[in-house]
Amino acid sequence: MNTTHHSDNTTDNGAAETRALLAELGAAARRAARTLAAAASGEKNRALQAIAAQLQAQRGAILAANAQDMANGRDKALEPALLDRLELDDSRIDAMIEGLEQVAALPDPVGAISDLHYRPSGIQLGKMRVPLGVIGIIYESRPNVTIDAASLCLKSGNAAILRGGSEAIHSNRAIAAAISAGLSSAGLPCEAVQVVETTDREAVAAMISMPEYIDVIVPRGGKGLIERIANDARVPVIKHLDGNCHVYIDDQADLNMAYDIAINAKTHRYGVCNAMETLLVAEPIAEKILPRLAGGFANHGVELRGCDKTRALIDAQPAQLSDWSEEYLAPILAIKVVANISEAIEHIGHFSSGHTEAIVTDNYARARQFIAEVDSSSVMVNASTRFADGFEYGLGAEIGISTDKIHARGPVGLEGLTSEKWVVLGSGQIRQ
Amino acid sequence: MNTTHHSDNTTDNGAAETRALLAELGAAARRAARTLAAAASGEKNRALQAIAAQLQAQRGAILAANAQDMANGRDKALEPALLDRLELDDSRIDAMIEGLEQVAALPDPVGAISDLHYRPSGIQLGKMRVPLGVIGIIYESRPNVTIDAASLCLKSGNAAILRGGSEAIHSNRAIAAAISAGLSSAGLPCEAVQVVETTDREAVAAMISMPEYIDVIVPRGGKGLIERIANDARVPVIKHLDGNCHVYIDDQADLNMAYDIAINAKTHRYGVCNAMETLLVAEPIAEKILPRLAGGFANHGVELRGCDKTRALIDAQPAQLSDWSEEYLAPILAIKVVANISEAIEHIGHFSSGHTEAIVTDNYARARQFIAEVDSSSVMVNASTRFADGFEYGLGAEIGISTDKIHARGPVGLEGLTSEKWVVLGSGQIRQ
Numbered sequence: 048m049n050t051t052h053h054s055d056n057t058t059d060n061g062a063a064e065t066r067a068l069l070a071e072l073g074a075a076a077r078r079a080a081r082t083l084a085a086a087a088s089g090e091k092n093r094a095l096q097a098i099a100a101q102l103q104a105q106r107g108a109i110l111a112a113n114a115q116d117m118a119n120g121r122d123k124a125l126e127p128a129l130l131d132r133l134e135l136d137d138s139r140i141d142a143m144i145e146g147l148e149q150v151a152a153l154p155d156p157v158g159a160i161s162d163l164h165y166r167p168s169g170i171q172l173g174k175m176r177v178p179l180g181v182i183g184i185i186y187e188s189r190p191n192v193t194i195d196a197a198s199l200c201l202k203s204g205n206a207a208i209l210r211g212g213s214e215a216i217h218s219n220r221a222i223a224a225a226i227s228a229g230l231s232s233a234g235l236p237c238e239a240v241q242v243v244e245t246t247d248r249e250a251v252a253a254m255i256s257m258p259e260y261i262d263v264i265v266p267r268g269g270k271g272l273i274e275r276i277a278n279d280a281r282v283p284v285i286k287h288l289d290g291n292c293h294v295y296i297d298d299q300a301d302l303n304m305a306y307d308i309a310i311n312a313k314t315h316r317y318g319v320c321n322a323m324e325t326l327l328v329a330e331p332i333a334e335k336i337l338p339r340l341a342g343g344f345a346n347h348g349v350e351l352r353g354c355d356k357t358r359a360l361i362d363a364q365p366a367q368l369s370d371w372s373e374e375y376l377a378p379i380l381a382i383k384v385v386a387n388i389s390e391a392i393e394h395i396g397h398f399s400s401g402h403t404e405a406i407v408t409d410n411y412a413r414a415r416q417f418i419a420e421v422d423s424s425s426v427m428v429n430a431s432t433r434f435a436d437g438f439e440y441g442l443g444a445e446i447g448i449s450t451d452k453i454h455a456r457g458p459v460g461l462e463g464l465t466s467e468k469w470v471v472l473g474s475g476q477i478r479q
Numbered sequence: 480m481n482t483t484h485h486s487d488n489t490t491d492n493g494a495a496e497t498r499a500l501l502a503e504l505g506a507a508a509r510r511a512a513r514t515l516a517a518a519a520s521g522e523k524n525r526a527l528q529a530i531a532a533q534l535q536a537q538r539g540a541i542l543a544a545n546a547q548d549m550a551n552g553r554d555k556a557l558e559p560a561l562l563d564r565l566e567l568d569d570s571r572i573d574a575m576i577e578g579l580e581q582v583a584a585l586p587d588p589v590g591a592i593s594d595l596h597y598r599p600s601g602i603q604l605g606k607m608r609v610p611l612g613v614i615g616i617i618y619e620s621r622p623n624v625t626i627d628a629a630s631l632c633l634k635s636g637n638a639a640i641l642r643g644g645s646e647a648i649h650s651n652r653a654i655a656a657a658i659s660a661g662l663s664s665a666g667l668p669c670e671a672v673q674v675v676e677t678t679d680r681e682a683v684a685a686m687i688s689m690p691e692y693i694d695v696i697v698p699r700g701g702k703g704l705i706e707r708i709a710n711d712a713r714v715p716v717i718k719h720l721d722g723n724c725h726v727y728i729d730d731q732a733d734l735n736m737a738y739d740i741a742i743n744a745k746t747h748r749y750g751v752c753n754a755m756e757t758l759l760v761a762e763p764i765a766e767k768i769l770p771r772l773a774g775g776f777a778n779h780g781v782e783l784r785g786c787d788k789t790r791a792l793i794d795a796q797p798a799q800l801s802d803w804s805e806e807y808l809a810p811i812l813a814i815k816v817v818a819n820i821s822e823a824i825e826h827i828g829h830f831s832s833g834h835t836e837a838i839v840t841d842n843y844a845r846a847r848q849f850i851a852e853v854d855s856s857s858v859m860v861n862a863s864t865r866f867a868d869g870f871e872y873g874l875g876a877e878i879g880i881s882t883d884k885i886h887a888r889g890p891v892g893l894e895g896l897t898s899e900k901w902v903v904l905g906s907g908q909i910r911q
Contacts, residue, residue, distance in 0.1 A: 084854065167509070172873070179884050184902070207745065242647070262884055278713065283715065312909075405903075418607065422900070424901060425903060427903035428905060429904070434600065434908065440597065443606070453611070454886040466884040467888060468856055468889065471866055472779045473861040474861055478866060
């Protein structure tokens with residue numbers, strides 16, 4: 048590292064120890080990453096299956112460790128929602144095992160060579176998909192992320208350093224033991240997946256500032272955690288900030304389709320990032336569709352917050368300026384009547400978080416305009432925003448949904464954990 | 480911005496003013512980026528041609544401005560190499576005009592939709608190539624970078640904020656005037672390309688810490704500049720650090736081919752990042768090929784620095800440990816005799832900067848092993864490392880060569896300045 052770089056904080060002994068520990072994990076991960084990058088698909092799949100078998104064999108120990116975390120959590124009076132995410136039971140362990148088997152069944156992205164073609168010089172040029180190297184995952188209380196992240200990193204040939212929340216430390220240690228045993232039994236280095244076993248907060252600071260050991264950080268958790276990490280990181284971060292998703296109902300929409308999509312995008316699940324948070328309705332059809340939608344949303348118990356034009360047509364709370372930016376993750380919907388598609392695109396450009404937006408229209412030119420001009424990770428015509436999802440997109444699994452533009456955008460699966468290098472096959476060519 | 484984020488430095492008035500200025504440029508760039516993203520290919524090409532015409536029309540003014548920079552540079556006793564990079568003459572302006580015309584002739588990457596396919600749900604899913612938004616380019620004294628960067632950003636639908644070295648400020652202002660006039664005459668916003676007109680060093684600090692206005696930073700210059708920027712940046716950086724490139728001559732190589740490739744990779748040009756800096760030779764053929772190579776390199780005046788085994792066979796200075804890491808950019812070559820391909824790959828993994836490596840071999844399995852196991856942005860079999868280049872790879876132009884793994888790797892052309900968003904075409908699908 049650059050020794051002339053100014054240090055922002057006085058480092059005490061504990062912090063220095065944590066940094067030394069993380070550097071050790073990092074160096075071990077780098078070594079393991081080289082083995083993993085060269086591992087055959089069959090080896091990686093056998094390791095995934097061996098980890099599944101270990102989860103099965105160590106189910107009792109994992110549940111006991113989790114019970115300890117739950118007891119500590121209750122003592123600390125953690126919120127019920129957090130305790131729910133923390134809790135493991137047989138069905139959640141079954142789901143982890145099934146996830147491992149699904150990832151094992153996915154095609155191996157590593158080594159695929161695309162676009163191999165001859166250049167005028169006679170060299171043959173292509174691109175080969177390769178692992179990124181070492182992935183750092185920083186997450187909160189859900190212990191199943193430990194398995195999800197480990198399996199995706201392993202399959203994509205990357206070593207992983209996993210740092211879960213301190214509430215889940217016993218569960219994560221137990222799961223880590225299963226992962227380690229599975230890796231060893233398949234002949235892969237157990238440093239391929241390492242769980243940070245200290246709950247010291249300095250561990251996160253260390254992880255995000257060691258580009259020599261970690262190639263990319265994937266934070267999973269609330270927007271606050273992710274923003275803090277992104278602000279301070281010296282390692283690239285694949286960010287998933289918020290999902291303030293919009294549906295725009297054009298005046299040339301099929302109104303039955305528009306009704307179904309709007310209801311589905313809002314009410315299919317509330318606490319998910321691809322749920323609609325603001326509905327935009329073209330003024331010429333607002334009078335026709337809004338009362339019907341208001342009835343539908345009322346049946347689902349959705350609270351409506353509307354602009355003045357909306358409130359002239361249906362019963363709704365007055366929307367504040369802040370409502371247009373809000374990711375409710377709840378049965379609440381902001382509604383705005385807009386003059387036309389241009390105002391809709393303008394509103395989305397200003398307030399959207401760049402996650403997913405949909406238009407409902409039968410007009411060809413407007414469908415094209417919406418696709419071309421809306422700058423979000425998923426842009427949809429006549430489909431529910433709820434489709435923006437790794438499983439629905441056929442990625443098999445996702446490590447997160449990126450609201451960044453650099454590297455990976457939208458649902459991030461195995462491919463987002465890889466890069467492409469150039470491959471040149473020659474027969475003795477030299478530059479003239 | 481996060482107002483609770485701790486500030487590392489006490490900001491004086493001048494710095495605050497520079498930051499305010501950059502924020503203004505940033506906001507203007509954001510607005511221009513939206514227009515550019517939606518601009519038709521024809522509009523962008525007309526703008527590129529109009530800028531070329533303006534360079535022609537304002538040639539006298541640009542040369543006069545450059546003469547002022549050169550006079551100031553001589554007064555400040557700048558190094559001759561720096562003065563050479565700074566100087567413009569008619570042929571360099573001709574090259575800038577030709578570059579603009581070449582970029583205009585490239586296919587437009589924006590809007591291309593790939594892999595459109597149906598999912599089981601009935602939605603049709605594809606990926607559409609889109610601009611990144613606003614690109615910040617930070618470079619040193621070469622004024623032609625102003626035109627190279629502006630043309631690539633414009634063609635890829637991105638707004639650009641360009642910050643050149645203070646030595647070139649008059650030249651860059653004159654070129655900026657030509658760009659601005661060209662954009663206006665083609666009906667595109669002149670804020671699409673903005674040159675930072677202050678030479679205040681704080682401008683760089685401001686640019687790399689405003690992710691709300693700049694989507695990616697491309698630094699062009701020495702390793703020191705790039706490392707400093709990457710260390711401090713809060714905006715993603717496409718880094719081009721050094722090119723410590725290797726050629727490994729396997730014991731099953733065609734020795735004539737190996738000779739030609741090694742000589743070409745070292746001597747074709749010295750000051751370039753894709754030149755060979757270390758030659759690795761398999762022990763069984765070292766005795767045959769090294770004396771012949773030593774003769775060839777002697778004819779080119781290349782200084783050799785070898786390991787003990789090398790020095791037992793040919794005349795060479797003893798190589799120090801630091802020689803294996805060095806990017807000489809000069810007629811100097813480090814040579815190491817290795818036992819076999821495994822030791823070669825090990826050496827490269829340890830010392831390479833991840834730019835470009837080549838193997839010369841007739842052995843099928845070793846060619847495959849080298850391609851699979853060497854983790855550099857370009858990996859070659861039986862070709863000179865000098866082919867690692869945007870023009871040779873058919874990118875038409877390059878904004879730099881990335882030694883990163885995230886987002887763009889190797890030569891970065893128009894595609895590296897774009898991202899892909901997901902596009903979903905439906906007929907009313909909702910999630911079940």
